Amino acid sequence: MYIVILGAGRVGTQLARQLILEKKDVALIERDSEKARDAANKLDCLVINDEGNNLESLTKAGIQKADIFVSVTASDETNLIACGLVSAEYEKVKTIARVRNLDYSRTKMISNSFLGIDHVINPEIEAAKIISYAISHGARSDIMLFENTSLQMRNLTIRKDSIFIGQSLKSVRQHMDFAFLIAAILRDDHYIIPTGDTEIKEGDQIYIISSEKGFETIFDLEDLGKSELNRITLVGGGHISAYVAEELLDQEPESHFGKTRLGRLLNKKQKKSLQIIEKDYERCKELAERFPQALITHADVTEDNFNEEDFLDDTDLIITATNNQELNLITGIYAKTLGVDKAMALVIRNSYRTIAHNLDIDVTVCLNDTVVNSILKIVRKGNIKNVHALSGGKLEVVEFQIEEDSPIAGKKIIDLKLPEKSLIIFLSHEGQDIIPRGDTVIKSGDYVVLILERESVARMEKLISG
Structure with a gap:
């Protein structure tokens, strides 16, 4: 597979690095000479220092x-024009454009083919979806959802008073009378694909597969009961905050993000109180007009007098979504010292997720990961439904559906030549969720969720697609 990427920023280089690991052929186009030189030194691929919205540079690539x-350049217009040009000239090339800030409707851009572009990805909308899901589930941990199943994956940091400390995974499972599996452990910045004999230690970050009801039991055992999130404060009045506000207020969306289950859930319960804190006065006026039900506060969280005001009084959940990931983490940590129960932070780089959890941030949303994972779902061979990155991007959780002609259809898991340090963590067969064993047979139409090292993705693609 040959892939041309326009834009060598953080997303472009992260995507190129991942595709190279998967043994795919990659060409990278970047107009900035310094970025192009840096990419050429770090990546084993063709790098073109040129504009990418003309046929000459595209042909060079x-x-x-x-x-x-x-x-995935920083310009929405460039992304749309470049993809439109490729679509017009080369009909067989699949095109993917990242679009962030342009005020196009979801119906015209994302749902349908716009300018002949096959896929338009809006990272702000994707991040807002993740935030919304986390809020609807109590904002107690990161959450990874899958298709056609009631099972989900969440992370849990093992505290010194945890009931899991010192127990083997085999022992823990014996005491759980519901679907339960620890799929991975992050320990001292290293990941472990555990066995039944693996012992859980203080400070471990464990990734658990279970149902919503199962997680309620787990959180209760860990004294992390679900708290009411009646007063929510958003710090930063950008696009992500606006999309989330639409959901929280159950408002007709300008973004066409849509009225999803969070809005319906909130509508059934008592109304939530929403505050948006934004430092730009003109943006505050726009937000006040757009969201008359919300309290719009003109304030800068970096100013000294912010600490003297009562902006966060009675706040149950703070969501820090400014463009500064360090500020988001610091503000979330500070809010918890003031008595705010839950903190959710937006970060740009995946490496900040581990830092955030070590600093007592309850939920972390990585903007770069939302883009890269969305693109990987499209690029990968096989009927890929979801891609989630773990452990700073070293591990992946991949969900795919078994097609009729898949080489693994009809085989037992024990007979599959899975890559080393990989594990099928669950599958869904005709609506039934199964934590599999070695003799479990994978059938056509099943939804399978696999955890593996990113370096093993190429082998996984060959295994499921032939």
């Missing part, structure tokens, strides 16, 4: 032989 073209 080999667009005529490409399978996929991805445009």
Whole structure:
């Protein structure tokens, strides 16, 4: 597979690095000479220092032989024009454009083919979805959802008073009378794909597979009972905060993010109180007009007098979603010292997720990961439904559906030649969730969730697609 990427920023280089690990051929186009030079020194791929919205530079990158073209520059207009140009000239090349700030409707851009572009990805909308799901589940941990199943994956940091400390995974499972599996452990910045004999230690971050009801039991055992989130404060009045506000207020969305289950859930219960804190006065006026039900506060969280005001009084959940990831973490930590129960922070880099959890941030949303994971779902071979990154991007949780002609259809798990340090953590067969054993047979139509090292993705693709 040959992939041309336009834009060597953080997302473009992260995506290129991952695709190279998967043994895919990659060409990277970057207009900035310093970024292009840096990419050429760090990545084992063709790097073109040129504009990417003209046929000459695209031809240099080999667009005529490409399978996929991805445009992730900082300019929405450039991404749309470049993808539109490729679509017009090379009909067989699949095109993917990242679009962040342009005020196009979801119906025209994302749902349908716009300018002949195959896929338009809006990272702000994707991040807002993750935030919304986390709120609807109590904002107690990161949450990874899958299709056609009631099972989900969440993380739990093992505190010194945890009931899990010193127990083997085999022992823990014996005491759980519901679907339960620890799929991975992050310990001292190293990941472990555990066995039944693996012992849980203080400070471990464990990734658990269970149902919503199962997690309620787990959180109760860990004294992390669900608290009411009646007063929510959003710090930063950008696009992500606006999308989340639409959901919380159950308001007709300008973004066409849509009225999802969070809005319906909130509508059934008592109304939530929402405050948005934004430092730009003109933006505050826009937000006040758009969200008359919300309290819009003109304030800068970095100013000394912010600490003297009562902006966070009675706040149950703070969501820090400014463009500064360090500020988001610091503000969330500070809010918890003031008595705010839950803190959720937006970060740009995946490496900040571990830092955030070590600093008592309850939920972390990584903007770069939302983009890269969305693109990988499209690029990967096989009927891929979801991709989630763990352990700073070293591990992946991949959900795929078994097609009729898949080489693994009809085989027992024990007979599969899975990559080393990989594990099928659960599957869904005709609506039934199964924590599999070695003799479990994978059948056509099943939804399978696998955890593996990112370096093993190419082998996984070959295994499921042939």
